[in-house]
Amino acid sequence: MLTRRRFAALGAVAALSACTRPTAPETAPPPVYPPLPAFYGPIYGEPFPIPAIEEGSLAPELWRQEVENPWPNSPRGSIIIDPGAALLHFIEGPETAIRYGVSVGAQGFSWDGTARLQFGREWPRWKVPADMIKRRPELEPYSVANGGMDAGPGNPLGARALYLFQNGKDTLYRIHGDAGARELGNAVSSGCIRMLNQDAIDLYDRHIHGAAVTVLPSVRPVGLSDVY
Template identity: 45%
Template sequence: MSPSKWFLVALGAASLAGCNVAGQKTPDPRVSGRDAEFLALAPKASIPSEFERYQVDYRTSEPVGSIVVDSHAHYLYYILPGGKAIRYGVATGQDAMGWTGRAYVGAMQEWPRWMPPKDMLQRWPHLQPTADAGGLPGGPDNPLGSRALYLHYPDGRDSMYRIHGTNEPEKIGQGVSSGCIRMRDIDAIDLYSRVKIGTKVVVM
């Protein structure tokens, strides 16, 4: 085989290897009532298989029950015992709007109301009527999606960053947000069922 053909074969093998996921898919949480109703109406999109929800091997010094966000790779890990984690694909902040640091879950809401933040209103004035109306009620078209975890800094201040669902699931795996961490709605429901107020969050 010529060197050029060998290179092409090796390149193809590397590309295929990059698509493989070393882990086990976890089942979707069972939903009913409002969750089932809203999820049926929520926007749908296919995402690359590597951004679906898996249980994976993951070594970290963070304690079991913590959340670790790898902003560069667009993954969120919920730490399990025994060197394992549930890995979720997420959308993270744009380069100029990303953030890193430590926080904790200070509040939790199901199908939360969305209020456009001040910096967003400055960039997109057309959202002002939504703010004037007291925000957008929770539902399948709400930008916060099915669940929201409100992140507070260690000193108790609201960081203004959230881990939440999304009405734009096609953007999972990208850097598109204003700093918040977006998840598929079904993944946000799954993570929400695992965490509690006080859960530690590390964003890298």
């Protein structure tokens, strides 16, 4: 039988429990990855330092690696980017391709099709597009008219950039370095394909002038921050 005294006691317990902090949900431990390949170590002999990729920061499926060519009919030198999977393939031949993990931004989700690899640059200047300056006026000093941003640490294009044209017109779409290892596989910018500097240099050394670069359609969301 629920007496008045027991009812009061239960009420006090309920009130006390309502004021306590909820128990924090348990979080999964961070994944443990195997040691990185040697080619993700520091790179010497460049105009600016390129530090090693931090151990434990990069999942093996995003490592640079030779894989079976998913597009055997594509000519050698073709580059095929799957924004949804955050992967870039450089076609070596009918049987093999070099696969790289990348990070992709909102522009990468909204633009797809085939472009021409018009040219590449080592340690390129960053010339901020006019539409980005409209959103972020503080970038005006790095506009095309002002000559852009000097190469080196802090330049978001990193150590290498490949420039894509379509029907003779600059798409303003770039494949470039300076991605952080923990960015790979994620959507972190307002456009372009970002790679680790180590991978951007490797791709630059392989690239073929005039090759086709195909960006596959993606259904991932947009609305990301403006990081080129």
